[in-house]
Amino acid sequence: MSEELMDAVAGAQPSxxxxxxxxxxxxxxxxxxxxxxxxxARFVGEHGAEATVQAIESGxxxxxxxxxxxxxxxxxxxxxxxxxxxxxxxxxxxxxxxxWTEALDxxxxxxxxxxxxxxxxxxxxxxQADLRLVTARSCAVVGARAxxxxxxxxxxxxxxxxxxxxxxxxxxxxxxxxxxxxxxALAGGGVTVAVLASGxxxxxxxxxxxxxxxxxxxxxxxxxxxxxxxxRRPRFLIRNRLIAALTQGTLVVEAALRSxxxxxxxxxxxxxxEVMGVPGPVTSMTSAGVHRLLRDGIATLVTDADExxxxxxxxxxxxxxxxxxxxxxxxxxxxxxxQVLEAVPVIRAGGVAGISSAAGIPPDEVLGTLGELLLxxxxxxxxxxWRLSARERANRRHPSTAGRDSL
Numbered sequence: 001m002s003e004e005l006m007d008a009v010a011g012a013q014p015s016x017x018x019x020x021x022x023x024x025x026x027x028x029x030x031x032x033x034x035x036x037x038x039x040x041a042r043f044v045g046e047h048g049a050e051a052t053v054q055a056i057e058s059g060x061x062x063x064x065x066x067x068x069x070x071x072x073x074x075x076x077x078x079x080x081x082x083x084x085x086x087x088x089x090x091x092x093x094x095x096x097x098x099x100w101t102e103a104l105d106x107x108x109x110x111x112x113x114x115x116x117x118x119x120x121x122x123x124x125x126x127x128q129a130d131l132r133l134v135t136a137r138s139c140a141v142v143g144a145r146a147x148x149x150x151x152x153x154x155x156x157x158x159x160x161x162x163x164x165x166x167x168x169x170x171x172x173x174x175x176x177x178x179x180x181x182x183x184x185a186l187a188g189g190g191v192t193v194a195v196l197a198s199g200x201x202x203x204x205x206x207x208x209x210x211x212x213x214x215x216x217x218x219x220x221x222x223x224x225x226x227x228x229x230x231x232r233r234p235r236f237l238i239r240n241r242l243i244a245a246l247t248q249g250t251l252v253v254e255a256a257l258r259s260x261x262x263x264x265x266x267x268x269x270x271x272x273x274e275v276m277g278v279p280g281p282v283t284s285m286t287s288a289g290v291h292r293l294l295r296d297g298i299a300t301l302v303t304d305a306d307e308x309x310x311x312x313x314x315x316x317x318x319x320x321x322x323x324x325x326x327x328x329x330x331x332x333x334x335x336x337x338x339q340v341l342e343a344v345p346v347i348r349a350g351g352v353a354g355i356s357s358a359a360g361i362p363p364d365e366v367l368g369t370l371g372e373l374l375l376x377x378x379x380x381x382x383x384x385x386w387r388l389s390a391r392e393r394a395n396r397r398h399p400s401t402a403g404r405d406s407l
Contacts, residue, residue: 016096025049026094026122027078027226032056032069035224036116036238039063044121045108049094081226088201089216090126090227095119101132107245110270113263116238120224123242126200127220134191134220135246138168139312140268142243142261143177143253144286151177151254151286154278156184158251161305163190167312170195170247172239173208173215177253177261182215192219195242197235199227222246240264241271248312249274252299255289262289265299274311275299333378336361340369341378346393349385 018026026049033040043061044052055061056069085091093099100123107119125131139162141155159169159181169185171178173194185192192215196204200221203209215221223229224239237260244250244267252275255261268275277299280287293299302308306320330338343359344350352370356363370386373379380389388396 018094018097022049023082023092023094024078025053027081027092028053028073028076029121030092030124030224030226031076031078031081032072033065034116034232034238035120035235036112036118036241037065038112038116038118039065040069041118041121045119049121081228084227085124085126085200088126088227089128090124090200090221093123093125093131095122099125099131101135101246103135103247104242104245106271107241110241110245110267113241113266113270114237116234117241120242122224124200124223124226125220126222127216127218129191129220131193131220131222134168134193135170137166137312138170138193138247139308140170140243140247140250140264141177141181141253142171142240142250142255142264143181144255144259144261145174145176145178146286147176147180147254148280148284148286150280152180155180155253156187158253158278158305158308159184159192160188160190162308163188163192165305165309166190167305167309168193168219168247170243172196172236172243172260173204173212173221175205175207179208179211181253182211186214186218193246194219194221195239195246196221196223196231197225197239198231199223199225199229201227202230204231236260237263241267244268244273245271247273249276249308251276251278251302251308252290252293253278254280254284254286255293256285257288257292259289262293265293269298276302276308276311278302336365337369337373340366341373344370344373344379345385345387346396347387349382349387351385355386 029049056073082092104119107117110117141159143151143155155177162169163185169181169192171181173182173196182192182194194212194215198204200223203212212221240263244264250264250268250273252261252265265275275298277290277293279301294301300311309318310320340359340361343355352363352367356366359366370379377389378392379386
C-alpha cells in the first residue's frame, strides 16, 4: 500500500455499524427520488434514513414532493433489491460504513447544478474491490462520446499510464473517451471504476456489456439507483458529480463546447478538485470545450500520465520529469568552443585571424580550440584555412536545399 493511500486510510473518520433496518431504509431511499434530490438529501442529513422513510410513510414529510415519494415507496421493495444485488455480487454501501469514502462529503457544500446535487443517499457497488481504498488515489478521465481516433488513443495511453503508477481511473463507461480510459487502465493491469446512470447490473450502452463485466471483475461499478434500473437522461449529468467527488482530479481529453464532460469539470471545480485538459488540434470541434477550459484558466494543460500524477499529488511530490528538446552533439561543447565554431566559415576556408575577429577571442585561443574541434569532427583544414567539416555542412543545410548538389 502506497504512503499516500496509507495516509488517506489513517486519516479517515471512524466507521460505524449500520443496522439491518437502516440498510433497508437506505435501499428504500434510493428508489424514492431521482439522484441528486436536494430536498430528500437535506432531510436525510438532518434526521437519518430510517426517520425519513417513516416521515414519508406517515405523511409527515414536509414539501410538495411527498406524494411522489409515497407513490414510489408503495411500489418499492428494498429487501428484494438487496437480495438481487447479492445475487450479482453487488452490495449497498451506506454513509458512515467502512467502505464509504469521506471524499463524497464535499458534495454537501458543492451547491447544485440545475437544482440537483448533494451527497448520495447510498451507493450500490458491484465488484470485489473496496470503494474507499481504490478511490484514495484516483483520477477521473472523461470526454466526448463521439471521440476522434486521436482522443481515444490518448485516453487509452493515459488510462494505462495512470494504472501503471497506481492511480485508479474513474469514468462513466460511455462510448468514446470513457471506454478508452477504462480499457487502457485494465490493459495496464490497474483498477478502474465505472459510475453508471443505470443499475449496476444494467449494461448501458449495451455494447459495453463485456467491458462492464471486466470492470466488475477487476474494479468496481457504482450507481445511485437500485439494480435493474434503466438509465434516464437527467441521471447522466447528475452522476457526474460522483465521478468528480470520488477522485483527486478530473482530466478532460476531448469535449465539444456542449459536452457532459464539461459538466464533470464544473463539478470538479465545485468540489475543489484539480481540473486538467489535453489539448487537441485547434480546428477540432471535439476539443473546443477543452481549449475553452484551458484558455479560461479552469484547467491545467497536461500531456502525459506523469503530468497528471503531479497535478493530483501533494505540492512538491511526484513531479513530472522536465521535457527537453532533442539533444545534439554541439550541446556537449563548452561556451567558448561553440563561440569559435559559430565563427568558422561554412564553405570557403578562413584564416585564424578572421575567425578570431569574428568570434571576439584571441588568436592563440582560437587556434587551440580549432585543433580540439578538428579532433572531434566539427572542422577541417583547407590549405592554410579552416572551414566546417562535411558532416557539419550537411547538418546546416536546410531540407529545402536537399538535392541541389546533384543538379
